[in-house]
Amino acid sequence: MQIAIVDDAKENRQDLAILVEAMGFNVVFAGASVKALLAAEHPTIDVVLLNTALLDNGSAEILIASIKQLQHDIYLPIILIANDRNSTAILKNLQLGADDFHSKPFDSLILEAKLKAHLRTRELSQTLADRNRKLAWHNKNVQQEHKIVQNIFKNALSRNLLDYPHIDTFLLPHSRFNGDLYLIARGPIGNLYIMLGDFTGHGLAAAIGTLPASQTFFALAAQGAPISQIASEINRQLHNLLPESMFCCASFVELSASGERVSWWSGGMPPAMLIEPKQQQVRFIEPQHMPLGILNELEFEKSITLLRVERGSKLLLYTDGAIEIGVQNNVALGYKGLQELCQNANWDFAKITQQVTQAIGERGIDDDLSLVQLQCVATGFTHDESTKKLPQMPFTINVKVGPGEIRSVDPIAHILRGLSQMEGFKDFKASLYTVLSEAYNNAVDHGLLRMSSKVKASADGFDTYYQERSKRLTRLQQGEIEIELRYEPSQALIHVQVRDSGPGFSKLNEDHHTFPYGRGLMLIRELTENMRWSDDGRCIEFAFSLNHRY
Amino acid sequence: MSLVTEYSNDGKQFIIHITGKFDFSLVQDFRESYDGISERATTVVVDFRETNYIDSSALGMLLNMRKSFGPGSRSIHLVNCRPDIRRILDISRFDKLFVID
Numbered sequence: 001m002q003i004a005i006v007d008d009a010k011e012n013r014q015d016l017a018i019l020v021e022a023m024g025f026n027v028v029f030a031g032a033s034v035k036a037l038l039a040a041e042h043p044t045i046d047v048v049l050l051n052t053a054l055l056d057n058g059s060a061e062i063l064i065a066s067i068k069q070l071q072h073d074i075y076l077p078i079i080l081i082a083n084d085r086n087s088t089a090i091l092k093n094l095q096l097g098a099d100d101f102h103s104k105p106f107d108s109l110i111l112e113a114k115l116k117a118h119l120r121t122r123e124l125s126q127t128l129a130d131r132n133r134k135l136a137w138h139n140k141n142v143q144q145e146h147k148i149v150q151n152i153f154k155n156a157l158s159r160n161l162l163d164y165p166h167i168d169t170f171l172l173p174h175s176r177f178n179g180d181l182y183l184i185a186r187g188p189i190g191n192l193y194i195m196l197g198d199f200t201g202h203g204l205a206a207a208i209g210t211l212p213a214s215q216t217f218f219a220l221a222a223q224g225a226p227i228s229q230i231a232s233e234i235n236r237q238l239h240n241l242l243p244e245s246m247f248c249c250a251s252f253v254e255l256s257a258s259g260e261r262v263s264w265w266s267g268g269m270p271p272a273m274l275i276e277p278k279q280q281q282v283r284f285i286e287p288q289h290m291p292l293g294i295l296n297e298l299e300f301e302k303s304i305t306l307l308r309v310e311r312g313s314k315l316l317l318y319t320d321g322a323i324e325i326g327v328q329n330n331v332a333l334g335y336k337g338l339q340e341l342c343q344n345a346n347w348d349f350a351k352i353t354q355q356v357t358q359a360i361g362e363r364g365i366d367d368d369l370s371l372v373q374l375q376c377v378a379t380g381f382t383h384d385e386s387t388k389k390l391p392q393m394p395f396t397i398n399v400k401v402g403p404g405e406i407r408s409v410d411p412i413a414h415i416l417r418g419l420s421q422m423e424g425f426k427d428f429k430a431s432l433y434t435v436l437s438e439a440y441n442n443a444v445d446h447g448l449l450r451m452s453s454k455v456k457a458s459a460d461g462f463d464t465y466y467q468e469r470s471k472r473l474t475r476l477q478q479g480e481i482e483i484e485l486r487y488e489p490s491q492a493l494i495h496v497q498v499r500d501s502g503p504g505f506s507k508l509n510e511d512h513h514t515f516p517y518g519r520g521l522m523l524i525r526e527l528t529e530n531m532r533w534s535d536d537g538r539c540i541e542f543a544f545s546l547n548h549r550y
Numbered sequence: 551m552s553l554v555t556e557y558s559n560d561g562k563q564f565i566i567h568i569t570g571k572f573d574f575s576l577v578q579d580f581r582e583s584y585d586g587i588s589e590r591a592t593t594v595v596v597d598f599r600e601t602n603y604i605d606s607s608a609l610g611m612l613l614n615m616r617k618s619f620g621p622g623s624r625s626i627h628l629v630n631c632r633p634d635i636r637r638i639l640d641i642s643r644f645d646k647l648f649v650i651d
Contacts, residue, residue, distance in 0.1 A: 256629065260651065306595065462611065
């Protein structure tokens with residue numbers, strides 16, 4: 001233990017020093033004034049022995065405080081040494097912050113006991129200070145980590161379609177991290193996807209499942225996947241990732257481009273409310289399944305509910321935080337309470353949030369809360385207009401296939417696969433496929449195989465026709481079909497010729513007369529320009545325009 | 551290409567998903583898919599979201615399905631059609647016989 005002795009009388013200092021050193025303590029400072037002590041450069045001091053007479057000049061409070069300051073936050077005991085038992089001065093200085101006193105004549109056993117007692121307190125104070133420092137460091141670290149994690153969450157949700165005009169949300173996390181998850185994305189066919197989820201618990205542990213779920217949701221929505229597939233994929237991920245006790249209640253909604261068709265999958269969520277536009281009648285849509293993350297892939301139930309809704313209907317989704325407002329104080333709002341609240345607000349979302357906020361103020365809340373109100377109207381998403389330029393280089397593709405290839409490959413699919421690699425062609429792929437395959441199939445069926453479409457008209461006609469076709473194709477020995485695509489960049493046209501080596505119109509079976517009025521030919525005529533027959537009906541020619549898309 | 555079917559939760563809707571090409575290669579699968587359809591299913595939904603191409607035989611198959619259900623017994627919805635597929639249905643005036651969305 002390191003002791004400082006402050007006494008203006010040299011003898012006193014020496015006597016005291018001999019005494020405490022005999023007890024095994026170190027005297028690291030011995031000086032005549034507090035000023036000297038404060039100015040001295042010394043190692044750590046554990047106890048200050050201070051002659052109380054030095055505090056008599058009226059600045060006792062300041063002097064005591066300055067000594068205490070030497071050790072900042074750690075307890076530094078000041079023991080007053082009194083020449084006599086002038087209890088008034090001692091009492092005054094103890095009140096001003098000194099910790100103990102010892103008066104002459106010295107009883108060395110008592111002094112030693114006092115010193116050790118104060119040392120124990122000082123050690124406790126030191127331990128506490130160490131812990132506080134560690135805690136502060138740890139706290140800072142956690143803050144920093146939270147900041148990073150928050151950023152990750154922000155990035156994970158950055159693809160959310162937050163500017164969609166026909167939806168209103170009220171999302172109220174219970175802590176910094178939201179265990180509720182609200183996702184919204186547009187699909188490729190003008191449709192809209194929404195997921196509202198509620199992970200077990202709240203805070204960071206609950207929010208962590210948000211990361212994989214959101215990435216899967218956005219990826220599959222961009223592909224236009226059905227919600228049954230999105231639900232089952234997220235279920236699989238969460239089942240693999242989350243501990244047994246954790247799961248995610250969730251609803252998935254897909255609104256068609258027209259705004260009139262709602263597909264719905266829900267597991268473990270409170271029933272959503274569908275509000276009919278005129279009378280504002282409410283229909284509850286009950287969840288049908290278990291929450292996500294519980295069942296394995298084989299057990300998972302993906303069946304959905306399909307609803308046709310009147311345009312202008314509203315769909316209110318919410319997590320259980322909304323109906324459990326006040327549950328911890330035994331005044332839970334409940335479904336009916338929420339429904340009444342919304343009805344009183346006339347289903348106006350601004351008013352609903354106002355009243356929900358009021359209810360929270362009155363009843364209290366103990367969970368994350370989310371309210372999402374979707375208006376079922378046409379989504380208004382337009383298909384991405386391609387700005388890609390068409391290639392400037394003219395080219396011709398010429399393909400000839402004989403019986404072997406006709407039996408085993410789909411030449412149209414091959415041609416299309418090649419073409420869709422070219423800039424700007426991808427957008428026309430589907431229509432081009434339709435017209436090319438119509439022309440090719442006509443050439444195969446009627447040119448080479450001499451099939452009659454009449455058969456198709458009977459009850460089992462379709463099956464009979466294709467069975468017969470398959471038979472004839474197996475037997476086909478000779479003949480060929482030539483497909484030519486000639487691209488003209490200046491006209492943005494693909495000139496197509498499909499030619500078969502059959503007998504043509506000149507040796508017609510009578511079907512060739514009716515055949516041009518079949519549905520396939522009508523499609524070609526409607527989707528292309530200048531369709532015509534040549535080479536006595538062996539060759540069909542048309543031009544496919546790349547100027548506009550369908 | 552593939553064909554998958556499912557019923558909605560209430561069993562009233564029968565949903566057929568067609569992935570990839572919807573052409574004559576599906577003739578048999580398509581007919582068989584609705585062969586044993588439940589009496590409760592009053593609506594058949596053909597979901598085109600994952601259908602890349604269709605041709606005239608697909609149109610024929612849809613008409614055959616309609617015919618096999620008999621008049622007025624079930625409504626058939628053709629949903630999630632991409633614009634190019636929608637155009638083919640429109641050209642063929644399918645909107646008169648089916649609900650197209």
